[in-house]
Amino acid sequence: xxxxxxxxxxxxxxxxxxxxxxxxxxxxxxxxxxxxxxxxxxxxxxxxxxxxxxxxxxxxxxxxxxxxxxxxxxxxxxxxxxxxxxxxxxxxxxxxxxxxxxxxxxxxxxxxxxxxxxxxxxxxxxxxxxxxxxxxxxxxxxxxxxxxxxxxxxxxxxxxxxxxxxxxxxxxxxxxxxxxxxxxxxxxxxxxxxxxxxxxxxxxxxxxxxxxxxxxxxxxxxxxxxxxxxxxxxxxxxxxxxxxxxxxxxxxxxxxxxxxxxxxxxxxxxxxxxxxxxxxxxxxxxxxxxxxxxxxxxxxxxxxxxxxxxxxxxxxxxxxxxxxxxxxxxxxxxxxxxxxxxxxxxxxxxxxxxxxxxxxxxxxxxxxxxxxxxxxxxxxxxxxxxxxxxxxxxxxxxxxxxxxxxxxxxxxxxxxxxx
Amino acid sequence: xxxxxxxxxxxxxxxxxxxxxxxxxxxxxxxxxxxxxxxxxxxxxxxxxxxxxxxxxxxxxxxxxxxxxxxxxxxxxxxxxxxxxxxxxxxxxxxxxxxxxxxxxxxxxxxxxxxxxxxxxxxxxxxxxxxxxxxxxxxxxxxxxxxxxxxxxxxxxxxxxxxxxxxxxxxxxxxxxxxxxxxxxxxxxxxxxxxxxxxxxxxxxxxxxxxxxxxxxxxxxxxxxxxxxxxxxxxxxxxxxxxxxxxxxxxxxxxxxxxxxxxxxxxxxxxxxxxxxxxxxxxxxxxxxxxxxxxxxxxxxxxxxxxxxxxxxxxxxxxxxxxxxxxxxxxxxxxxxxxxxxxxxxxxxxxxxxxxxxxxxxxxxxxxxxxxxxxxxxxxxxxxxxxxxxxxxxxxxxxxxxxxxxxxxxxxxxxxxxxxxxxxxxxxxxxxxxxxxxxxxxxxxxxxxxxxxxxxxxxxxxxxxxxxxxxxxxxxxxxxxxxxxxxxxxxxxxxxxxxxxxxxxxxxxxxxxxxxxxxxxxxxxxxxxxxxxxxxxxxxxxxxxxxxxxxxxxxxxxxxx
Ligand SMILES: Cc1cc2nc3c(=O)[nH]c(=O)nc-3n(C[C@H](O)[C@H](O)[C@H](O)COP(=O)(O)OP(=O)(O)OC[C@H]3O[C@@H](n4cnc5c(N)ncnc54)[C@H](O)[C@@H]3O)c2cc1C
Ligand SMILES: Cc1cc2nc3c(=O)[nH]c(=O)nc-3n(C[C@H](O)[C@H](O)[C@H](O)COP(=O)(O)OP(=O)(O)OC[C@H]3O[C@@H](n4cnc5c(N)ncnc54)[C@H](O)[C@@H]3O)c2cc1C
Ligand code: SF4
Ligand code: SF4
Ligand code: SF4
Ligand code: SF4
Numbered sequence: 012x013x014x015x016x017x018x019x020x021x022x023x024x025x026x027x028x029x030x031x032x033x034x035x036x037x038x039x040x041x042x043x044x045x046x047x048x049x050x051x052x053x054x055x056x057x058x059x060x061x062x063x064x065x066x067x068x069x070x071x072x073x074x075x076x077x078x079x080x081x082x083x084x085x086x087x088x089x090x091x092x093x094x095x096x097x098x099x100x101x102x103x104x105x106x107x108x109x110x111x112x113x114x115x116x117x118x119x120x121x122x123x124x125x126x127x128x129x130x131x132x133x134x135x136x137x138x139x140x141x142x143x144x145x146x147x148x149x150x151x152x153x154x155x156x157x158x159x160x161x162x163x164x165x166x167x168x169x170x171x172x173x174x175x176x177x178x179x180x181x182x183x184x185x186x187x188x189x190x191x192x193x194x195x196x197x198x199x200x201x202x203x204x205x206x207x208x209x210x211x212x213x214x215x216x217x218x219x220x221x222x223x224x225x226x227x228x229x230x231x232x233x234x235x236x237x238x239x240x241x242x243x244x245x246x247x248x249x250x251x252x253x254x255x256x257x258x259x260x261x262x263x264x265x266x267x268x269x270x271x272x273x274x275x276x277x278x279x280x281x282x283x284x285x286x287x288x289x290x291x292x293x294x295x296x297x298x299x300x301x302x303x304x305x306x307x308x309x310x311x312x313x314x315x316x317x318x319x320x321x322x323x324x325x326x327x328x329x330x331x332x333x334x335x336x337x338x339x340x341x342x343x344x345x346x347x348x349x350x351x352x353x354x355x356x357x358x359x360x361x362x363x364x365x366x367x368x369x370x371x372x373x374x375x376x377x378x379x380x381x382x383x384x385x386x387x388x389x390x391x392x393x394x395x396x397x398x399x400x401x402x403x404x405x406x407x408x409x410x411x412x413x414x415x416x417x418x419x420x421x422x423x424x425x426x427x428x429x430x
Numbered sequence: 431x432x433x434x435x436x437x438x439x440x441x442x443x444x445x446x447x448x449x450x451x452x453x454x455x456x457x458x459x460x461x462x463x464x465x466x467x468x469x470x471x472x473x474x475x476x477x478x479x480x481x482x483x484x485x486x487x488x489x490x491x492x493x494x495x496x497x498x499x500x501x502x503x504x505x506x507x508x509x510x511x512x513x514x515x516x517x518x519x520x521x522x523x524x525x526x527x528x529x530x531x532x533x534x535x536x537x538x539x540x541x542x543x544x545x546x547x548x549x550x551x552x553x554x555x556x557x558x559x560x561x562x563x564x565x566x567x568x569x570x571x572x573x574x575x576x577x578x579x580x581x582x583x584x585x586x587x588x589x590x591x592x593x594x595x596x597x598x599x600x601x602x603x604x605x606x607x608x609x610x611x612x613x614x615x616x617x618x619x620x621x622x623x624x625x626x627x628x629x630x631x632x633x634x635x636x637x638x639x640x641x642x643x644x645x646x647x648x649x650x651x652x653x654x655x656x657x658x659x660x661x662x663x664x665x666x667x668x669x670x671x672x673x674x675x676x677x678x679x680x681x682x683x684x685x686x687x688x689x690x691x692x693x694x695x696x697x698x699x700x701x702x703x704x705x706x707x708x709x710x711x712x713x714x715x716x717x718x719x720x721x722x723x724x725x726x727x728x729x730x731x732x733x734x735x736x737x738x739x740x741x742x743x744x745x746x747x748x749x750x751x752x753x754x755x756x757x758x759x760x761x762x763x764x765x766x767x768x769x770x771x772x773x774x775x776x777x778x779x780x781x782x783x784x785x786x787x788x789x790x791x792x793x794x795x796x797x798x799x800x801x802x803x804x805x806x807x808x809x810x811x812x813x814x815x816x817x818x819x820x821x822x823x824x825x826x827x828x829x830x831x832x833x834x835x836x837x838x839x840x841x842x843x844x845x846x847x848x849x850x851x852x853x854x855x856x857x858x859x860x861x862x863x864x865x866x867x868x869x870x871x872x873x874x875x876x877x878x879x880x881x882x883x884x885x886x887x888x889x890x891x892x893x894x895x896x897x898x899x900x901x902x903x904x905x906x907x908x909x910x911x912x913x914x915x916x917x918x919x920x921x922x923x924x925x926x927x928x929x930x931x932x933x934x935x936x937x938x939x940x941x942x943x944x945x946x947x948x949x950x951x952x953x954x955x956x957x958x959x960x961x962x963x964x965x966x967x968x969x970x971x972x973x974x975x976x977x978x979x980x981x982x983x984x985x986x987x988x989x990x991x
Contacts, residue, residue, distance in 0.1 A: 037907050073868050083509045122475035124445020148477075173445065174474065255777055262781060266772040294792075296772035297739040300887050301858055306739075317794055317814065341819025385622040387895035404774070413871065413896045420899035423906065424594050 016041050017426045020107055020190040022095055022366075025053020026408050027400020028196035029077040030415030031422075036086030038423045043188060044081065046091045049114060050145035052078050053198050055408060057142070059228035061274040063281035068299075069274045070408040078146040091118070091147055096185075098370050100394060104191040113181035118149030120176035125150075127168035127177060133158060138168045138177070143230070149176075192395040192422045195380060196415065197366060199401040202253025202261065202355040209322040210252065210353055217243075217331055218323065218351045221271060234279060236350050242283055243349035247333055248272040249320055250292040254356030254405075261356055263377060267407040268354035270298030273305070275352070276313045289314040289348070291335065299409065323351065357405040372396060379404045389418045397421055435524075437559055438469035438494035439552065440485060442476040442501030444531055451535040453545045457500070460549055467556060469494050477507050482514045489518040496524040496559040500552055502531040523975070524562055528555040550988050557987040561980045565920065569913040570954060572658035573676035574598065576905060579650055579848075582610020584883025584894045585681035586632040591902035593641035597909070600673055601636065602648040602664055604844075608633045610683055611884075612891065616711035617753065619745045620774050620892045626712065628891075649844075653678070653851055656954025657878030658914040676909040679901055680862060680874070681882045682848065686837040692736045693835055695800045700807055700830065703837040704731075704746045711750060721758040727831040729760045730809050734767030735797045736838055740888040743836040744770040748779040750834070751788045763828055765791040765798050765811045774892065796823060800833070807833055839888045853941045854879055862886045872901040876941045877955055880904060916953040920974055921963065923949050927970035934962035934971060 017040050021028045024046035032042045050056065055074035061067045081087055090111055097108035116127075116138070127138045127150060137157035140150050158165040159179050169177040201222050204212040211218045216238040219227075227234050236243050250272060254265040269292065276288040290313060295306070317338060324332040329347030337344040359378030367374050372391040375381040380402050383390055389397045399418040400411040439461050443449035458470050469492045473481050476499065489497070497520065499511055504527040512522035530548040538544035576592055578585045581603030589599040601608075608629075612618075615625040636642050645666055652663035662673045686705050688697055695701055702710070711717045721727065731747040747764050754760040764783075769792065771777040784790065791798075794814035801808045807830045812823045841860045842848075849856060854874045857863035862881045865873045872880045880901040883894040908914070928948035935943045942955035943962060949970070951962070963971040972978065 034903055038903060068868070070868055079506065083507070085513070120478065122445035122478065124447055126446065174478075255771070257781075263777045264771045269772070294769040294771065296768075297741060297770055302739040303737055304858065338815055339817045339823070341817055341821075385620070386628070387621065387892045409868075409871075413893075413900065416870070416903065417896040417899045420591070420903040423903060424591060424899075427596065428594050 017192075018043070018104075018188075018190040019192045019194065019422055020045065020095075020105070020188065021194045021196060023047075023053070023196035023198055023400070023402065024051030024081070024089070024091075025196060025198045025400060025411070026055050026074055026077060027198070027402075027411040027415040027418075028053075028194070029074075029081050030412045031194045031196060031399050031419040032087050033077065033080055033084065034416050034419035035422060036084050038419070040086070040423065040426065042087045043190070044087055044089050045093045045095060045109060046089070047094055047197075048141065049092050049151045050141035050147065051081060051089065051091065052146065054201070054222070056145070057222065057229060058225040059278075061278045063277040067274040067277055067305075069271070070412075073408060073412065075144060078144075082146045082148070089147065092151070095366070095369060098193070101189060103395070104189060105193060105394065107188045107190060107193075109186050109188060111184045111186070113183055114149070115152040115177060115179055115181050116150045117176045117178065118147040120174045121149035121172075122174055122176075123148045123150065124173065126171050126173065130167050130171045132165065132167065152177075152179075191426055192397070193370070194397045194399055194415075194418045194422065195366075195370065195372065195391065195402060196399045196418075197360050197363070197402045199357045199405070200360050202259070202358045204252050204353045204355050206259065207252060210249065210320075210351075211323040211325065211331070212353060215323065215325045215331060215351075217325075217349065218353065220353050220355050221268065221275075222355070224275060224352050228278065234282065234350075241349075243286060245287045245330075245348045246276075246279055246289075246350045246352060247331075247346075247348040248276065248288070248290045248352045248354055249333075250290065250354045251319070252353040252355045253358065255293065256356075261358060261377070263405060264296060265356035265405040266296065266410075267405070268356065269296040270407065272352075272354050273298075273309045273313070277309060280312045287314065288312070289316055289346070291316045291318060291320050291333070293319055298407070357401055360402060363402070370396060372398075377404075389414065389421055395422065395425055435495040435560065436468045436493055437466065437496045437498065437556060438471070438489060438492065439467050439498045439500065439556065440470075440476065441472045441530075442499065443472065443474055444502060445475055448501065448531050448535045451538070451541055451544050452530060452548050453541060456545055457549055457552065461552060461556070464553065464556075466560070468492065476501055477510065482510070486514055486518045489515075489520065494518075495520065496526075496562065498526045498528055498552065498555045498559050500528040500530045500548065500555075503527075503529045503533075521564055523565055524559065526555045526559045526562070528552045554984045554987045558980070558984050561983060562975055565974065566918040567915050568918045568953075570656075570658050570916055572909045572912055572914045573660075573674050574909060574912070575600070575673075575675045576677050576679060576909075577602070577650075577660070577662050577664075577673060577675040578679040578681060580604075580610070580681035580683055580883075580885070581608035581644070581646070582681060582683045582883065583612050583629055583632065583891060584610075584683065584885070584898055585679065586629070586636055587895055587898035588679050588681060588882050588901050589642050590632065590635055590639065591898055592905060593639050595902060595906050595910075596641075597905070598641050598643070600643045600645065600675070602650065603644070603646045604649055604682075606646050608636065608644065608646070611705075614705060614709045614712060616708050616717075617749055618891055619749045619776070619779065620890050625891070650848065650851055653853075656916075656952045657908060658954065660878065676878070677905045678852070678879045679882055679905075680848075680852065680854075680879065680885055681898075682842055682845075682885045684839050684861070684884045684888060685842045687840045688835070688837050689736050693732075693800065695802065695807075695833075700805070701833045701835065703835055704743060704750075705837060707750055707832075707834050708746065711753065717758075721754065721760065724831065725759050727758070727760045728763070728829055729754055729832045729834065730763045730765060730811075730828050730830045731834045732765045732798055732809075733836040734793075736836060738836060738838060738888075739770075740839060741770040741773045741776065742839070742888055742890060745773060745776060745779075745890070747834070747836075748776065748783055748788075752779065752783050752786060755783075755786055755788060760831075761789075763789045763791065763811070765793055765809070767793060767795070767797070773890065791826070809833065839884075842885075852876070852879060854881075857886075859887075870900065870904060872897055872904060875939055877957065878908065914954065917958070918953060920953065920956060920958055921951065922972050922974070923951065924970045924972075927968045928966075929968050929970075931967060933965050933967060937961050937965045 397418040751762040925948040
């Protein structure tokens with residue numbers, strides 16, 4: 012890389028943004044990573060390891076591995092709680108306007124001791140860690156819950172904090188930055204299944220989303236039915252919820268969910284060997300190398316049902332009843348399950364359009380950001396703006412990493428050849 | 431052993447998460463009274479910058495030479511602390527971390543137990559700190575040149591990227607022309623440009639590029655050396671020559687094989703593989719001759735019968751069914767086990783194909799069979815979704831004017847030989863295997879050798895480009911500093927003890943060990959995993975700082991009160 016240093020901005024600290032950041036920084040580019048949330052990692056930071064007796068290659072552990080690397084990398088400046096407010100061309104590069112919402116806790120000082128949360132009088136707590144193992148490993152105040160912001164005179168956290176990290180008067184910070192290049196890696200939003208009324212999400216307690224399953228295993232270490240906290244004796248996965256579905260205007264495959272369901276099924280069978288697992292599907296998608304061998308293993312443990320359910324019902328005795336067509340038998344069937352998991356699709360992020368306007372990039376018909384040419388480049392506009400990860404279209408963790416690295420490489424190549 | 435080195439033990443309270451559950455005062459007293467430690471200090475939270483600065487100046491002032499930090503897991507901040515040591519002028523190898531948080535304060539509810547465990551751990555780590563030996567890091571000059579093997583899109587793109595980044599590349603191609611398999615494709619489902627033109631443009635760029643030397647009809651016959659300094663012997667029409675390169679890019683692509691045993695039918699004028707059809711369609715003359723005027727020809731595509739799980743066959747079937755339908759008005763059918771649509775634009779193409787009248791059969795475990803009668807071919811196909819209960823699944827007979835069968839994607843014929851020369855690992859399906867399925871996919875198990883494109887798994891052109899980019903950046907970070915740091919004397923192999931059983935050679939995951947009269951390892955390739963030392967039956971190999979003696983002493987320190 013060039014001897015005089017170059018600067019890049021990365022928007023979004025999910026796995027795609029993190030991979031790009033690491034790759035750029037390792038090549039001597041000064042990186043500023045802007046993340047909207049109080050912590051980086053994106054959705055992946057909320058997923059669980061899906062190892063049964065063996066690693067099932069879900070790649071989720073890579074997220075934490077990357078988070079730790081980003082935290083420790085001297086070449087990466089991390090701005091959490093921040094967003095890009097404006098972008099203007101300046102020479103070959105850009106001038107970027109950034110705005111950082113107050114966290115009210117100085118992440119450079121906070122030691123994550125947890126004393127503030129212990130003493131905070133609200134329930135649920137207003138001052139907290141975004142999640143266990145969060146990066147930055149610092150607490151923050153949720154303004155909506157904090158008494159101080161509701162006109163009460165509480166300053167408990169500020170007083171108890173042993174390192175004086177809490178500052179209830181902290182204000183938003185605006186700043187500008189000049190960079191040579193920008194990578195957009197703002198990710199996705201899971202499909203909201205309450206739009207598909209027949210699947211009962213929101214009406215039936217024991218119908219949960221794939222994300223809720225991930226979070227149960229990750230944060231509670233086990234799987235239970237929301238209705239009574241008991242272990243489910245039977246679990247069904249319904250695939251393609253909000254994907255490959257023109258009625259939802261999502262006429263694409265989300266690419267992660269077939270593998271997700273199979274891996275999660277193995278995890279459930281490992282943790283709860285008495286529990287039966289079924290997967291209702293349309294077409295099973297491959298998940299990388301060795302998929303056939305993997306599928307053969309899963310088939311021994313899980314009931315694959317080649318049909319998409321019509322509708323779901325709830326009864327007190329049989330749990331959730333799934334109605335579907337037993338196609339080989341040529342009849343309509345019903346089967347009861349303790350827990351139903353909806354494999355929800357990947358949809359464009361909230362506010363994707365606003366950001367597109369700010370950055371001068373384009374979203375396609377399906378709402379995902381578009382590259383400007385089909386020659387394999389990830390360039391999203393005439394200037395040095397590139398895309399990476401699920402903001403460009405549905406993909407799994409490995410493809411997001413590959414794309415993050417590809418975007419970084421395009422940046423390095425562009426900045427080097429300019430010298 | 432260095433009994434005289436000045437040792438510092440530094441405690442971190444980690445806010446209060448350690449100090450509330452562990453009696454730090456007692457630990458300090460015990461460490462003090464055990465003796466041999468010159469500097470003991472307590473910090474509030476060492477992961478914070480101001481505290482590190484404090485630590486750094488304390489170490490400098492006291493002349494500390496070896497450091498034990500008692501705090502959180504080394505997974506979290508080992509690198510950070512190593513940098514602090516470096517700043518204070520201490521060799522980072524002399525850092526030992528005692529995990530008294532995750533392994534002590536967080537897991538024992540009683541303060542006494544947690545404190546006792548912490549003390550044992552710290553004693554062990556102090557003994558380790560005493561026995562550590564310094565490494566000599568030596569700089570090996572890194573050749574700013576790369577050898578790329580294979581002139582398909584993968585090799586071409588990697589060479590171009592590397593050239594842009596200022597590297598010289600020698601690109602060797604076995605056949606007489608560059609371009610690879612992409613030249614045979616009629617149309618790509620991922621890029622809009624015609625694949626032939628697309629590769630040809632790359633070939634032209636490579637031809638014009640002064641940084642890239644092209645050698646066709648050339649193969650690699652021998653490889654020696656380590657990253658930064660490989661010597662590659664290549665053979666061009668009988669003539670051999672040596673190249674010195676810093677890194678190797680393997681981009682040899684894949685081959686196809688028609689599995690007659692799975693279909694029970696021979697290839698013929700009317701029965702072709704998908705790639706053969708691609709070749710026909712790629713040439714307007716050939717395809718006009720074949721399809722023009724033959725309106726309403728029945729064309730059946732079959733995928734999913736041969737244990738492949740690549741989306742390439744689905745993609746090829748969809749794009750060509752659409753093309754034959756649109757351009758020649760053929761009646762097109764696709765019989766598949768599963769519609770593999772997890773790729774760019776595939777669902778869209780699938781929908782378009784249905785709208786345009788391509789007929790799909792999902793046979794779900796009941797694959798089609800083929801009946802021939804003279805030159806006539808009939809396929810018997812079923813569709814799971816037309817099942818009629820007890821009456822079973824109805825069978826549909828399709829008279830085929832053309833039957834297009836998916837072929838197996840397999841390693842190239844000379845894969846085994848090349849693999850022998852490179853000494854790298856193969857995966858379950860016989861393709862080159864990346865080092866770690868979870869990490870940078872283009873790294874092979876041998877440092878300095880990179881795998882790009884379909885030689886590591888079947889992939890489409892855009893995926894190949896991503897590989898090429900990633901390999902180029904990896905190579906730049908490896909070679910561009912101009913030198914590679916390697917640890918000198920990382921291990922010792924006692925020649926007298928080595929019985930040449932070659933266990934280490936077989937076990938080394940990084941192909942780092944060879945032999946002459948005793949086993950010999952390469953500093954540049956060794957990644958210090960220690961596998962050889964633990965497997966050697968003659969105990970001839972010792973990895974520095976993990977020698978049997980050191981480990982035994984540490985264990986004794988835990989056990990002796
Ligand atoms: C339930 C579920 C389970 C899954 N399980 C797996 C699995 O097991 N294996 C697998 O390989 N894949 C899995 N996936 C897919 C995986 O989540 C994605 O491939 C991956 O998260 C994409 O990474 P990303 O960085 O592109 O996006 P994200 O993870 O969405 O990260 C984007 C980041 O950008 C930030 N951001 C968004 N907008 C802005 C803005 N305007 N300014 C600044 N920052 C912004 C977000 O806060 C976020 O941190 C799963 C997906 C779902 C929904
Ligand atoms: C039926 C079919 C349809 C496809 N359709 C599409 C599509 O629509 N869109 C798409 O994007 N992709 C498609 N693909 C995939 C596409 O062909 C590959 O992605 C691409 O060709 C891979 O490029 P490569 O450089 O890795 O390998 P290759 O193109 O195979 O090139 C490898 C090169 O290395 C050379 N070589 C091999 N061994 C040696 C050696 N020992 N020494 C020196 N040189 C050597 C070979 O001669 C060759 O020139 C399709 C593939 C098939 C089989
Ligand atoms: S199952 Fe997933 S998270 Fe667990 S070790 Fe394997 S890849 Fe990592
Ligand atoms: S000010 Fe009070 S309510 Fe708000 S976070 Fe602090 S302790 Fe909690
Ligand atoms: S990966 Fe599977 S479940 Fe997900 S959208 Fe594609 S076909 Fe449906
Ligand atoms: S330590 Fe031994 S086994 Fe491991 S890489 Fe080095 S030589 Fe190979």
